[in-house]
Amino acid sequence: MESAESAERIRLEIEPGWLKGKVDGADESSGTYEVSVQVKTLNPAAREAVLAYLEEDPQALYRLLAGQDALWLAELAPSPLQGEEPAADARCTCGQRACGHAAALLAAAALRLAAEPLQQLTLLGLPREALLAGVFDAWAKAAPPPAGGSAAEKATRAKEKGPSGPSPGEWVAEAAAEGRLHRPGPQLSELAVQLSPPPPADQLGPVGDWTSLLPGVRGASKALSVIARGAAKQAEQKRRNLKSP
Numbered sequence: 649m650e651s652a653e654s655a656e657r658i659r660l661e662i663e664p665g666w667l668k669g670k671v672d673g674a675d676e677s678s679g680t681y682e683v684s685v686q687v688k689t690l691n692p693a694a695r696e697a698v699l700a701y702l703e704e705d706p707q708a709l710y711r712l713l714a715g716q717d718a719l720w721l722a723e724l725a726p727s728p729l730q731g732e733e734p735a736a737d738a739r740c741t742c743g744q745r746a747c748g749h750a751a752a753l754l755a756a757a758a759l760r761l762a763a764e765p766l767q768q769l770t771l772l773g774l775p776r777e778a779l780l781a782g783v784f785d786a787w788a789k790a791a792p793p794p795a796g797g798s799a800a801e802k803a804t805r806a807k808e809k810g811p812s813g814p815s816p817g818e819w820v821a822e823a824a825a826e827g828r829l830h831r832p833g834p835q836l837s838e839l840a841v842q843l844s845p846p847p848p849a850d851q852l853g854p855v856g857d858w859t860s861l862l863p864g865v866r867g868a869s870k871a872l873s874v875i876a877r878g879a880a881k882q883a884e885q886k887r888r889n890l891k892s893p
Contacts, residue, residue: 658756664773665689667729667757671740671749683753685738687728689773698724698774699782703790709783713776718765725772729758 657672667685672678690698701724702709712718721727728734738750761768766776 658752660753660756660760662757662760662767662771664770664775667734667753667771669753669756671752681741681749683738683740683750685734685750685754687734687737687771690725694725695774698769699779699786702779702783703786712766712769715764715766721765721768725769725774727758727761727768728772729754729761
């Protein structure tokens with residue numbers, strides 16, 4: 649296992665196709681060096697082989713997600729850090745090829761991949777999200793459709809069939825045509841009338857020119873305004889007393 653001392657010196661990042669990290673020098677005056685190694689990711693055929701294996705073996709998927717052993721990776725998705733090629737391709741800010749900083753990073757990465765097999769697939773271009781999406785999608789396609797069709801098919805049939813019975817608007821139109829609009833019906837509770845409060849009393853007045861109907865009567869316009877305000881006041885009082893059913 650990786651020692652505590654080396655863990656403090658190396659900060660490792662694993663991304664699809666890239667191994668990156670920061671390595672502290674042997675002494676405090678050496679500073680910190682950044683190392684990056686680009687690796688080859690799985691080709692489409694190898695990627696599908698990994699997904700197919702996990703689709704057929706849910707227990708293997710469980711062990712992989714739990715960080716347990718995954719011996720099958722050696723055959724289907726071997727570690728890209730084997731051999732001398734990764735060390736030769738490493739780039740370090742120290743400017744040297746195949747330096748000790750790169751070697752330390754690769755050694756720490758090898759231990760990480762052995763302890764966390766899922767990280768190996770991430771490095772090979774198959775991170776956890778893509779892995780689960782591929783397996784779950786395959787399981788969903790292989791599952792038999794539910795009895796009676798899918799939810800989308802049921803919704804389509806219901807839309808084509810339309811709602812059962814007349815709508816409230818159709819019921820009102822039919823009742824008006826038959827002269828029974830005053831009779832309550834089973835859908836009467838679905839109707840609602842919004843009553844708005846009247847304008848302020850000082851803005852109320854008779855509709856139309858009523859003074860022409862009272863020629864020669866002094867104060868007719870003022871009297872009509874008083875009547876309108878009184879009627880509005882009584883209507884407002886009744887509106888407030890109304891209770892919704």
